[in-house]
Amino acid sequence: MKTIVCSIFFMLTSVMACTQEKTNKSLPDPSKMKNINSVPFLTRQKLFMYVDKTSLKPVINQKFKSASVFTSTGFAVVVNEKNEYAAIDENGKIVLGFSAEEINLNVINGLTFYKKDIEYEKKMPVWKWDWNIMGSGIKKEQTYHKIEIGVVESQQVLLSEDVPYLEDNYYLNFISVDETHVFWNGTLYEVKKNRLHKIENNIAELLENKRWLKGSDAEFSMYGLSQKKAIHSGLKGSETLSVQFEKEIITLNEVNKERYAPEVPKLLADNKTNDVYIFPQYEKVFPRKITKATSSQIEFIRKTSLVYSITNSPYFLLGVFNYDHDIWAYSWLYIDTEGNITDSIGSYDFKVLDRVGNLVWPDRKMILPDEFINKDWKFGKIKYYSGMDDCYLIAIEDEKQLRTIGLWNSREKIWEIKPQYYDISVLDTKKQIYALQKEQDGLYTLLDNKTKKSIGSKAYKSINSEGMVSIKNTLGETVYYYIDVYSGKEYKE
Structure with a gap:
């Protein structure tokens, strides 16, 4: 586990590379799936x-x-x-x-x-x-x-x-x-008779809902699988975003700025209409006017440096980083497509991750409110994997500088797995199978979190999601073999 300082460093240097969590699950063809025994x-x-x-x-x-x-x-x-x-x-x-x-x-x-x-x-x-x-x-x-x-x-x-x-x-x-199209290496393919046939090349970014972006001469166009013509064209990257409040034009000069320029800018402005589409899905237009806001909210907006579009919702995420070392995190507001500002929104299946997969939004206070924590706790990484629903892996450092990790259920407001472990590995999110390591360099044991029961009676040096485990034999050699992670059954003589 890395220290909290490392986690903070990544937030400062890499948060603008955050992306919406993409499930990218394959769509199985039942005729091709086999019952593997x-x-x-x-x-x-x-x-x-x-x-x-x-x-x-x-x-x-x-x-x-x-x-x-x-x-x-x-x-x-x-x-x-x-x-x-x-x-x-x-x-x-x-x-x-x-x-x-x-x-x-x-x-x-x-x-x-x-x-x-x-x-x-x-x-x-x-x-x-x-x-x-x-x-x-x-x-x-x-x-x-x-x-x-x-x-x-x-x-x-x-x-x-x-x-x-x-x-x-x-x-x-x-x-x-x-079911019949896959994307790889900038190319969209149609699948016919177990062969891939190119139907679109040089795609800069694949989006949800069968859409993608193509770039040419610093301009981008958006296409869809069912449309022959571009959905939007003449889109140019920008780091500036303007919005009107009453008679004032608020101009944000450095929005979503990154150390290294991404292939597709986080803001894309339409040359003809001046509509601005926002990362990660560029699916809706940022409002031109703020119709409802308090004076403190307007002051917050003037300092905004992060703007993301929250997909499958009418909202955009607005972030201001607080460099106070006692806080050292983002504060948030939200604006909807009609220009209304609000301090909070409902629950949406939307995550913002940094380069190394740690959670930035929703942040720790949204997931684990202060009333559920010890006053001496400090927090490091928060990790989330597709399929975990309302559960998050949260790293904690106590007053003795002991670092542990636990599994928190934000809906039920309980620790599914108490923060008493050095490491927790996620093996199956749907069936809630986890590998627990009590101490650094210690052995891993299996847990069925649905039944709250241990699986099997053995402990291992390592366990992966396919069931490969490793142990040290009596000669000190590392031996690899397979087990059933759902029952603990070992496949070895």
């Missing part, structure tokens, strides 16, 4: 074989040095004793052959996407040699990655490139737009 089982020879998860009888004859669980589409990654990777189906048939390239899989819209990646040294032309003036020699090679990304089912290759290390990179971050 096979799991990797660790033998006494320290090799993995696939067995039926109920009977533990082998279902695939081969044994592997390492093996993953099967995806919902029926594929897994295995490693042989030569440290070569391959992908297999449920029958053990190889669908991506063994090679030194590391393989990762991800399922979106019922399709299995793969990434092959290997690092190597590439000889460079003389003008790209690294000449060391201190006399330690000339480096004639550079580290590169060979990357291939494609679709397992159709063997379609979407990308095959050699990229310099720490420069460009590509990820399996495909996003489901609807």
Whole structure:
């Protein structure tokens, strides 16, 4: 756990990179989803074989040095004793052959996407040699990655490139737009017969409700999947926002300012109408006039530096950062599309996160009011994951500078998991399965938060959401194998 000072630093330097939490869940195609009954089982020879998860009888004859669980589409990654990777189906048939390239899989819209990646040294032309003036020699090679990304089912290759290390990179971050469309790497695809077909390139930002932004010559246009013409065009970025109150024009000169300019500005102004659309979804126009506000609210607005559009609501979020070291956080007001200012609004499924995923809005006082805290508590990170509803992981430092974390239910105003743990890992938000670590460097145990009961009787050095755990054996070696995180059943001899 990082200190509260680190959390504050990120709020100061990175809050303007906050984004609305995006669920980006895949839309499963039931015809492509499989009932997976096979799991990797660790033998006494320290090799993995696939067995039926109920009977533990082998279902695939081969044994592997390492093996993953099967995806919902029926594929897994295995490693042989030569440290070569391959992908297999449920029958053990190889669908991506063994090679030194590391393989990762991800399922979106019922399709299995793969990434092959290997690092190597590439000889460079003389003008790209690294000449060391201190006399330690000339480096004639550079580290590169060979990357291939494609679709397992159709063997379609979407990308095959050699990229310099720490420069460009590509990820399996495909996003489901609807049942037949996915977005990846700036491109919108239509899915037909397990193949992806490009229908739009050079997308700068994917938005909700099947919309996206494209940029050209510092101007942006908004498009929708069902519209042939642009929804909005001639949108230009701005860091200035003006609003009228009575006879005064209040001009905010540095709104949503960031250390590094984003590809899509947080404010987009229409050249023809002067309407301003606000990040993250640019779905409604900021009001030109304030129709109702108190004098203190107007003074607050003059200092506003953060303006976000709260989606699926008529409101915009207005933020002023308080640099008082006793507070060191944002204060908030809200304005609706009619120009009415209010101090608070109802509950909306909208989150503002910083670069590292910590919660900025709603803030701690909205989630955990002062009447429920000890007066000596100080607060660090607040984390939220999609599917946790009204529950938040809150880091606390007490008067003895002991740092712990707990799970707070903001609706019920109770600690679902009391702040008595060094770490809490979220394994399944829907079924409320958590891994708890009592002390630093301690072991993790499983908790079913719905029943408030421990799962299994074992503790582990690590546990991930797929059920892979690690332990130290009697020789001091780290051993990895799989368990069922819902029952605690172990898959090993």
